[in-house]
Amino acid sequence: MDKQMKLHYMNRIDEKINQLPWFVTEFIDSRKRKLSPTTLLNYCHDYIIFFDWLVAENLTTASRTEISLASLETLTIREVENFLSFLEYQLGNTNLTINRKLSSLKSLFDYLQNKAETAELKPYIQRNVMAKMDLNVVKESQETIANRIEGKILREDEFEAFRQFVAHDFGEVNKENKRIYHFHQMNRERDTAIVSLILGSGLRLSEVAGINLEDLDLSKAIVRVIRKGNKEQYVYFSKQALLDVESYLQIRESRYKPEKLEPFLFIAAPIGRKGKSRRLTQRSIEKLIEKYATAFGKPALTVHSLRHSFATRYHLENNDVPRLKNQLGHSSIQTTMIYTHLTDEEMRKAVDNMDR
Numbered sequence: 514m515d516k517q518m519k520l521h522y523m524n525r526i527d528e529k530i531n532q533l534p535w536f537v538t539e540f541i542d543s544r545k546r547k548l549s550p551t552t553l554l555n556y557c558h559d560y561i562i563f564f565d566w567l568v569a570e571n572l573t574t575a576s577r578t579e580i581s582l583a584s585l586e587t588l589t590i591r592e593v594e595n596f597l598s599f600l601e602y603q604l605g606n607t608n609l610t611i612n613r614k615l616s617s618l619k620s621l622f623d624y625l626q627n628k629a630e631t632a633e634l635k636p637y638i639q640r641n642v643m644a645k646m647d648l649n650v651v652k653e654s655q656e657t658i659a660n661r662i663e664g665k666i667l668r669e670d671e672f673e674a675f676r677q678f679v680a681h682d683f684g685e686v687n688k689e690n691k692r693i694y695h696f697h698q699m700n701r702e703r704d705t706a707i708v709s710l711i712l713g714s715g716l717r718l719s720e721v722a723g724i725n726l727e728d729l730d731l732s733k734a735i736v737r738v739i740r741k742g743n744k745e746q747y748v749y750f751s752k753q754a755l756l757d758v759e760s761y762l763q764i765r766e767s768r769y770k771p772e773k774l775e776p777f778l779f780i781a782a783p784i785g786r787k788g789k790s791r792r793l794t795q796r797s798i799e800k801l802i803e804k805y806a807t808a809f810g811k812p813a814l815t816v817h818s819l820r821h822s823f824a825t826r827y828h829l830e831n832n833d834v835p836r837l838k839n840q841l842g843h844s845s846i847q848t849t850m851i852y853t854h855l856t857d858e859e860m861r862k863a864v865d866n867m868d869r
Contacts (some may be wrong), residue, residue, distance in 0.1 A: 518722070518723050518752070518792065519550055519796075520812070522550030522553075523545075523550055524548065524549060525554055525555050526541065526557060528554050528792070529554065529558070529561065530557060530562060530579060531578075532577065533560055533561065533564065533578065534564070534577075534578060534579070534580045534581075536582060536625060536629070536637060537557075537560055537621065537790045540620075540621055540624045540625070540629075540631065541553055541556065541557065543624065543628070544556075544620075549743075551719070551858075555613070555617070556617045556620070556621075557642065559575070559613075559614045559617040559618070559622065560617065560618075562600075562604075562614070563596065563614075563618060564577045564580055564771065565577060565727065566596055566599055567580060567584065567753070568580075570592075570595070572584065572588070572592060572770070578626055582625065582637050583641075583711075585625070585638060586638045586639065586640050587640075588642045589642065590642060590646070593642055593643070593646055594646075595814040597611055597615065597646075600614060608649040609649075610647045611649055612649050615643070615646060615648060616648070617819075618643050619643045619644070619646070621643075621644070622638070622641045622643035622644065623641065623643075623644070625637040625638045625641070625643040626638050626639070626640075632645065657812070665813040665814065665815070665818040665821070666814075666819075666821045666822040666825055667712070667811075667818075667819070667822040668822075668825075669813070670824070672712055672822070674809075675708065675712075675805070675811075675814075676705060676712065676757075676808055677706055678706050678805065678808070678809050679701065679704050679705050679708065679758075679805050680701055680702075680705040683697055683701075683805060683808055684697040684698060684701065686808060687808075690775070697780075699768065699782060700760040700771055700782060700801075702757075702760050702764050702768075703761050703765075703769075703779060703793075704801055704805070705757050705760070706754075706757045706760070706761035706779075707721060707779060707793075707798060707801070707802075708802070708819065709751075709753055709754040709756075709757035709758070710736075710750055710754045710757070710758060711816060711820060711823065712751075712754070712819055713750045713751030713752075713753055713754030713755075713823065714736070714748055714749065714750035714751070714754060714821060714823065714824050714840070715748075715820045715823035715824050715827070715840055715841050716736075716738060716748060716750075716820065717740075717817045717842070718795050718798060718799065718817070719795060719821065720738040720739070720740065720748075720842075721779070721796060721798060721816075722779070722792070722793060723738065724736060724738065724777070724778040724779065725776040725777055725778060726776055726777070726838055727776065727780055728734035728778070729758070729778065730747075731755065731758070731759065734749060734750055734752065734754075735747045735748060735749050735750070736748055736750060736753045738842075740834040740842040741842065741844070742844070744842075746842060748842075765780065769782065769790050770783070770790060771790045772789070772790065772818075775790060777792040777793075778790065779792070779798070780793060781793045781794070781797060791869045797817055798816060799815070802815060802816050802819070803815070804816065808823050820841070823825055824837060824841055824849075827840065828858070834846060834849050836851065837849050867868055
Protein backbone atom coordinates (compact mmCIF):
# COMPACT_ATOMS: atom_id res chain seq x y z
CA MET A 514 0.00 0.00 0.00
CA ASP A 515 1.56 3.31 -1.08
CA LYS A 516 1.72 6.45 1.06
CA GLN A 517 -1.27 8.14 -0.57
CA MET A 518 -3.52 5.10 -0.15
CA LYS A 519 -2.32 4.66 3.43
CA LEU A 520 -3.05 8.32 4.17
CA HIS A 521 -6.55 7.87 2.74
CA TYR A 522 -7.24 4.98 5.11
CA MET A 523 -5.71 6.73 8.10
CA ASN A 524 -7.99 9.72 7.49
CA ARG A 525 -10.99 7.39 7.42
CA ILE A 526 -9.82 5.77 10.66
CA ASP A 527 -9.54 9.19 12.30
CA GLU A 528 -13.13 9.94 11.24
CA LYS A 529 -14.36 6.71 12.81
CA ILE A 530 -12.51 6.94 16.11
CA ASN A 531 -14.08 10.36 16.66
CA GLN A 532 -17.36 8.44 16.87
CA LEU A 533 -16.04 6.02 19.51
CA PRO A 534 -15.08 6.19 23.23
CA TRP A 535 -11.69 7.59 24.17
CA PHE A 536 -10.22 4.23 25.15
CA VAL A 537 -10.89 2.86 21.64
CA THR A 538 -8.91 5.77 20.19
CA GLU A 539 -6.06 4.91 22.53
CA PHE A 540 -6.19 1.25 21.51
CA ILE A 541 -6.24 2.03 17.77
CA ASP A 542 -3.32 4.43 18.18
CA SER A 543 -1.35 1.71 19.95
CA ARG A 544 -1.82 -0.67 17.00
CA LYS A 545 -1.02 1.68 14.11
CA ARG A 546 2.57 0.51 13.83
CA LYS A 547 1.68 -3.18 13.95
CA LEU A 548 -1.55 -3.59 11.97
CA SER A 549 -2.50 -2.54 8.46
CA PRO A 550 -4.80 0.47 7.97
CA THR A 551 -7.49 -1.75 6.44
CA THR A 552 -7.48 -4.00 9.53
CA LEU A 553 -7.74 -0.99 11.85
CA LEU A 554 -10.61 0.43 9.81
CA ASN A 555 -12.43 -2.91 10.09
CA TYR A 556 -11.86 -2.78 13.86
CA CYS A 557 -13.54 0.64 13.98
CA HIS A 558 -16.56 -0.61 12.02
CA ASP A 559 -16.86 -3.62 14.35
CA TYR A 560 -16.72 -1.44 17.47
CA ILE A 561 -19.38 0.93 16.15
CA ILE A 562 -21.72 -2.05 15.62
CA PHE A 563 -20.99 -3.37 19.12
CA PHE A 564 -21.40 -0.08 20.98
CA ASP A 565 -24.57 0.78 19.05
CA TRP A 566 -25.95 -2.59 20.11
CA LEU A 567 -25.12 -1.83 23.77
CA VAL A 568 -27.06 1.43 23.50
CA ALA A 569 -30.02 -0.18 21.69
CA GLU A 570 -30.24 -2.95 24.30
CA ASN A 571 -30.16 -0.43 27.18
CA LEU A 572 -27.00 -1.99 28.58
CA THR A 573 -25.70 1.55 28.99
CA THR A 574 -27.41 4.89 29.44
CA ALA A 575 -24.60 6.74 27.69
CA SER A 576 -24.25 7.66 24.04
CA ARG A 577 -21.81 5.69 21.93
CA THR A 578 -18.91 8.10 22.44
CA GLU A 579 -19.51 8.32 26.20
CA ILE A 580 -19.68 4.60 27.01
CA SER A 581 -17.59 3.89 30.10
CA LEU A 582 -15.07 1.20 30.94
CA ALA A 583 -17.38 0.11 33.77
CA SER A 584 -20.06 -0.80 31.21
CA LEU A 585 -17.63 -3.18 29.55
CA GLU A 586 -16.38 -4.63 32.83
CA THR A 587 -19.87 -5.61 33.96
CA LEU A 588 -20.98 -7.30 30.74
CA THR A 589 -22.10 -10.90 31.27
CA ILE A 590 -21.42 -13.92 29.09
CA ARG A 591 -25.11 -14.17 28.29
CA GLU A 592 -25.20 -10.57 27.09
CA VAL A 593 -22.25 -11.16 24.78
CA GLU A 594 -23.90 -14.34 23.51
CA ASN A 595 -26.97 -12.21 22.73
CA PHE A 596 -24.75 -9.85 20.74
CA LEU A 597 -23.33 -12.75 18.73
CA SER A 598 -26.88 -13.97 18.06
CA PHE A 599 -27.74 -10.46 16.89
CA LEU A 600 -24.85 -10.63 14.41
CA GLU A 601 -26.04 -13.99 13.11
CA TYR A 602 -29.81 -13.60 12.98
CA GLN A 603 -30.32 -9.85 12.59
CA LEU A 604 -27.31 -8.91 10.48
CA GLY A 605 -27.01 -12.26 8.71
CA ASN A 606 -23.29 -12.63 9.46
CA THR A 607 -21.60 -15.96 8.73
CA ASN A 608 -19.58 -17.81 11.36
CA LEU A 609 -16.39 -16.52 9.76
CA THR A 610 -17.60 -12.91 9.94
CA ILE A 611 -18.77 -13.36 13.53
CA ASN A 612 -15.36 -14.79 14.42
CA ARG A 613 -13.65 -11.75 12.91
CA LYS A 614 -15.82 -9.32 14.89
CA LEU A 615 -15.38 -11.31 18.09
CA SER A 616 -11.61 -11.30 17.50
CA SER A 617 -11.75 -7.50 17.16
CA LEU A 618 -13.47 -7.26 20.54
CA LYS A 619 -11.07 -9.75 22.12
CA SER A 620 -8.15 -7.58 20.99
CA LEU A 621 -9.71 -4.45 22.47
CA PHE A 622 -10.61 -6.08 25.80
CA ASP A 623 -7.18 -7.72 26.06
CA TYR A 624 -5.59 -4.29 25.64
CA LEU A 625 -7.83 -2.79 28.33
CA GLN A 626 -7.06 -5.59 30.82
CA ASN A 627 -3.43 -6.50 30.12
CA LYS A 628 -1.69 -3.59 28.42
CA ALA A 629 -3.29 -0.22 29.25
CA GLU A 630 -2.53 1.29 32.65
CA THR A 631 -4.00 4.08 34.72
CA ALA A 632 -1.88 6.73 36.43
CA GLU A 633 -1.86 4.37 39.44
CA LEU A 634 -0.40 1.60 37.24
CA LYS A 635 -3.59 -0.43 37.38
CA PRO A 636 -5.34 -2.04 34.37
CA TYR A 637 -8.26 -0.19 32.81
CA ILE A 638 -10.56 -3.15 33.50
CA GLN A 639 -10.20 -6.00 36.00
CA ARG A 640 -12.72 -8.37 34.43
CA ASN A 641 -12.55 -9.36 30.76
CA VAL A 642 -15.71 -11.14 29.58
CA MET A 643 -14.38 -11.50 26.04
CA ALA A 644 -11.58 -13.77 27.28
CA LYS A 645 -14.30 -16.26 28.21
CA MET A 646 -15.87 -16.29 24.74
CA ASP A 647 -14.93 -18.99 22.25
CA LEU A 648 -14.75 -18.46 18.53
CA ASN A 649 -17.13 -20.46 16.35
CA VAL A 650 -15.66 -23.73 15.12
CA VAL A 651 -15.31 -23.39 11.37
CA LYS A 652 -13.84 -26.48 9.79
CA GLU A 653 -13.72 -26.57 6.02
CA SER A 654 -11.75 -29.10 4.05
CA GLN A 655 -9.89 -28.02 0.95
CA GLU A 656 -12.53 -29.88 -1.08
CA THR A 657 -15.32 -27.93 0.63
CA ILE A 658 -13.62 -24.62 -0.07
CA ALA A 659 -12.99 -25.67 -3.65
CA ASN A 660 -16.63 -26.64 -4.16
CA ARG A 661 -17.78 -23.34 -2.72
CA ILE A 662 -15.56 -21.44 -5.14
CA GLU A 663 -16.43 -23.70 -8.07
CA GLY A 664 -19.53 -21.89 -9.30
CA LYS A 665 -18.03 -18.44 -8.90
CA ILE A 666 -15.14 -18.55 -11.35
CA LEU A 667 -14.57 -18.23 -15.08
CA ARG A 668 -13.69 -21.30 -17.11
CA GLU A 669 -11.82 -21.85 -20.38
CA ASP A 670 -13.31 -19.63 -23.12
CA GLU A 671 -15.16 -17.52 -20.51
CA PHE A 672 -11.90 -15.66 -19.85
CA GLU A 673 -11.90 -14.05 -23.28
CA ALA A 674 -15.70 -13.79 -23.38
CA PHE A 675 -15.79 -11.75 -20.16
CA ARG A 676 -12.82 -9.62 -21.25
CA GLN A 677 -14.51 -8.92 -24.59
CA PHE A 678 -17.76 -8.10 -22.81
CA VAL A 679 -16.00 -5.46 -20.70
CA ALA A 680 -14.07 -4.08 -23.66
CA HIS A 681 -16.93 -3.90 -26.14
CA ASP A 682 -20.19 -5.80 -25.65
CA PHE A 683 -21.35 -4.00 -22.49
CA GLY A 684 -21.50 -0.76 -24.45
CA GLU A 685 -23.45 -2.36 -27.28
CA VAL A 686 -25.95 -3.89 -24.86
CA ASN A 687 -26.55 -0.45 -23.33
CA LYS A 688 -26.40 1.61 -26.51
CA GLU A 689 -29.93 2.96 -26.01
CA ASN A 690 -29.01 4.38 -22.62
CA LYS A 691 -26.80 7.33 -23.56
CA ARG A 692 -25.50 7.94 -20.04
CA ILE A 693 -24.38 4.34 -19.49
CA TYR A 694 -23.07 4.05 -23.05
CA HIS A 695 -20.93 7.20 -22.88
CA PHE A 696 -19.63 6.28 -19.42
CA HIS A 697 -18.55 2.92 -20.79
CA GLN A 698 -16.87 4.54 -23.79
CA MET A 699 -15.00 6.79 -21.40
CA ASN A 700 -13.71 3.98 -19.18
CA ARG A 701 -13.65 0.79 -21.24
CA GLU A 702 -9.89 0.70 -21.83
CA ARG A 703 -9.24 1.25 -18.12
CA ASP A 704 -11.79 -1.33 -17.03
CA THR A 705 -10.55 -3.88 -19.56
CA ALA A 706 -6.98 -3.39 -18.32
CA ILE A 707 -8.11 -3.99 -14.72
CA VAL A 708 -10.02 -7.18 -15.57
CA SER A 709 -7.27 -8.44 -17.85
CA LEU A 710 -4.57 -7.75 -15.26
CA ILE A 711 -6.38 -9.72 -12.55
CA LEU A 712 -7.20 -12.60 -14.90
CA GLY A 713 -3.63 -12.57 -16.16
CA SER A 714 -1.81 -12.41 -12.85
CA GLY A 715 -4.07 -13.32 -9.90
CA LEU A 716 -3.37 -10.05 -8.09
CA ARG A 717 -5.42 -9.15 -5.03
CA LEU A 718 -7.82 -6.19 -5.02
CA SER A 719 -5.58 -4.07 -2.78
CA GLU A 720 -2.59 -4.85 -4.98
CA VAL A 721 -4.34 -3.76 -8.17
CA ALA A 722 -5.67 -0.57 -6.62
CA GLY A 723 -2.25 0.31 -5.22
CA ILE A 724 -0.24 0.07 -8.46
CA ASN A 725 1.70 3.18 -9.49
CA LEU A 726 3.14 3.86 -12.94
CA GLU A 727 6.67 3.32 -11.69
CA ASP A 728 5.71 -0.18 -10.51
CA LEU A 729 5.20 -1.40 -14.09
CA ASP A 730 7.94 -2.93 -16.21
CA LEU A 731 6.26 -3.40 -19.59
CA SER A 732 9.41 -4.79 -21.22
CA LYS A 733 9.29 -7.78 -18.84
CA ALA A 734 5.50 -7.82 -18.22
CA ILE A 735 5.96 -7.62 -14.45
CA VAL A 736 4.54 -5.35 -11.78
CA ARG A 737 5.83 -4.47 -8.32
CA VAL A 738 3.24 -4.92 -5.59
CA ILE A 739 3.22 -4.83 -1.79
CA ARG A 740 1.77 -8.11 -0.57
CA LYS A 741 0.41 -9.14 2.82
CA GLY A 742 2.92 -8.59 5.58
CA ASN A 743 4.21 -5.52 3.74
CA LYS A 744 6.37 -7.72 1.49
CA GLU A 745 7.54 -6.36 -1.85
CA GLN A 746 7.24 -8.71 -4.82
CA TYR A 747 7.48 -8.54 -8.60
CA VAL A 748 4.60 -10.43 -10.22
CA TYR A 749 4.36 -11.58 -13.83
CA PHE A 750 1.26 -10.91 -15.92
CA SER A 751 0.03 -12.35 -19.22
CA LYS A 752 0.62 -11.09 -22.77
CA GLN A 753 -3.06 -10.19 -23.10
CA ALA A 754 -2.89 -8.19 -19.87
CA LEU A 755 0.20 -6.44 -21.24
CA LEU A 756 -1.64 -5.47 -24.44
CA ASP A 757 -4.64 -4.17 -22.50
CA VAL A 758 -2.51 -2.20 -20.05
CA GLU A 759 -0.61 -0.65 -22.96
CA SER A 760 -3.90 0.29 -24.67
CA TYR A 761 -5.07 1.96 -21.46
CA LEU A 762 -1.80 3.85 -21.03
CA GLN A 763 -2.17 5.29 -24.53
CA ILE A 764 -5.37 7.12 -23.52
CA ARG A 765 -4.73 7.58 -19.78
CA GLU A 766 -3.32 11.10 -20.00
CA SER A 767 -5.64 12.53 -22.67
CA ARG A 768 -8.78 10.89 -21.24
CA TYR A 769 -8.30 11.42 -17.50
CA LYS A 770 -5.97 14.44 -17.50
CA PRO A 771 -3.95 13.49 -14.42
CA GLU A 772 -1.73 15.98 -12.64
CA LYS A 773 1.87 15.91 -13.86
CA LEU A 774 3.18 14.03 -10.86
CA GLU A 775 0.10 11.82 -10.38
CA PRO A 776 1.71 8.39 -9.81
CA PHE A 777 -1.22 5.99 -9.71
CA LEU A 778 -2.00 3.69 -12.61
CA PHE A 779 -5.78 3.40 -12.50
CA ILE A 780 -7.59 6.74 -12.35
CA ALA A 781 -11.20 7.63 -11.58
CA ALA A 782 -13.03 9.92 -13.98
CA PRO A 783 -13.12 13.54 -12.71
CA ILE A 784 -16.42 14.60 -11.16
CA GLY A 785 -17.81 17.98 -12.22
CA ARG A 786 -16.27 20.70 -14.37
CA LYS A 787 -13.42 21.35 -11.95
CA GLY A 788 -13.09 17.79 -10.71
CA LYS A 789 -9.59 16.45 -10.21
CA SER A 790 -8.35 13.01 -11.15
CA ARG A 791 -7.81 10.60 -8.29
CA ARG A 792 -6.83 7.01 -7.67
CA LEU A 793 -9.52 4.44 -8.35
CA THR A 794 -10.35 3.03 -4.92
CA GLN A 795 -10.73 -0.61 -4.00
CA ARG A 796 -14.46 -0.16 -3.56
CA SER A 797 -14.77 1.47 -6.99
CA ILE A 798 -12.98 -1.51 -8.57
CA GLU A 799 -15.31 -3.89 -6.71
CA LYS A 800 -18.35 -2.00 -7.97
CA LEU A 801 -17.24 -1.94 -11.59
CA ILE A 802 -16.58 -5.71 -11.52
CA GLU A 803 -20.03 -6.22 -9.95
CA LYS A 804 -21.58 -4.12 -12.72
CA TYR A 805 -19.97 -6.08 -15.54
CA ALA A 806 -20.48 -9.46 -13.87
CA THR A 807 -24.20 -8.89 -13.41
CA ALA A 808 -24.66 -7.73 -17.00
CA PHE A 809 -22.56 -10.68 -18.21
CA GLY A 810 -24.93 -13.10 -16.46
CA LYS A 811 -22.55 -14.24 -13.69
CA PRO A 812 -23.44 -11.98 -10.74
CA ALA A 813 -21.42 -14.13 -8.32
CA LEU A 814 -18.20 -12.97 -9.99
CA THR A 815 -16.09 -10.72 -7.78
CA VAL A 816 -12.55 -9.41 -7.87
CA HIS A 817 -11.54 -12.30 -5.63
CA SER A 818 -13.21 -14.90 -7.85
CA LEU A 819 -11.33 -13.48 -10.86
CA ARG A 820 -8.17 -14.17 -8.84
CA HIS A 821 -9.46 -17.71 -8.22
CA SER A 822 -10.16 -18.02 -11.95
CA PHE A 823 -6.54 -17.20 -12.77
CA ALA A 824 -5.22 -19.64 -10.16
CA THR A 825 -7.44 -22.49 -11.37
CA ARG A 826 -6.42 -21.98 -14.99
CA TYR A 827 -2.73 -21.66 -14.07
CA HIS A 828 -2.77 -24.93 -12.15
CA LEU A 829 -4.65 -26.75 -14.91
CA GLU A 830 -2.16 -25.66 -17.55
CA ASN A 831 1.07 -25.84 -15.55
CA ASN A 832 0.48 -28.17 -12.57
CA ASP A 833 3.14 -26.32 -10.57
CA VAL A 834 1.84 -25.58 -7.07
CA PRO A 835 5.07 -24.00 -5.69
CA ARG A 836 5.22 -21.49 -8.55
CA LEU A 837 1.51 -20.76 -8.20
CA LYS A 838 2.00 -20.19 -4.47
CA ASN A 839 4.65 -17.58 -5.23
CA GLN A 840 2.57 -15.96 -7.97
CA LEU A 841 -0.44 -15.56 -5.66
CA GLY A 842 1.64 -14.42 -2.68
CA HIS A 843 0.38 -17.17 -0.37
CA SER A 844 2.31 -17.65 2.87
CA SER A 845 1.34 -21.33 3.09
CA ILE A 846 1.29 -23.90 0.30
CA GLN A 847 -1.79 -25.44 1.95
CA THR A 848 -3.79 -22.39 0.86
CA THR A 849 -2.66 -22.92 -2.74
CA MET A 850 -3.62 -26.60 -2.65
CA ILE A 851 -7.34 -25.79 -2.97
CA TYR A 852 -6.75 -25.25 -6.69
CA THR A 853 -5.69 -28.86 -7.12
CA HIS A 854 -9.21 -29.81 -6.01
CA LEU A 855 -10.84 -27.19 -8.22
CA THR A 856 -9.35 -28.87 -11.28
CA ASP A 857 -10.49 -32.40 -10.42
CA GLU A 858 -13.43 -32.13 -12.85
CA GLU A 859 -11.20 -31.03 -15.73
CA MET A 860 -8.85 -33.92 -15.01
CA ARG A 861 -11.77 -36.36 -15.09
CA LYS A 862 -12.92 -35.01 -18.46
CA ALA A 863 -9.39 -35.26 -19.84
CA VAL A 864 -9.18 -38.93 -18.85
CA ASP A 865 -12.64 -39.62 -20.29
CA ASN A 866 -11.63 -38.03 -23.58
CA MET A 867 -8.89 -40.64 -23.96
CA ASP A 868 -11.57 -43.26 -24.69
CA ARG A 869 -13.05 -41.34 -27.61
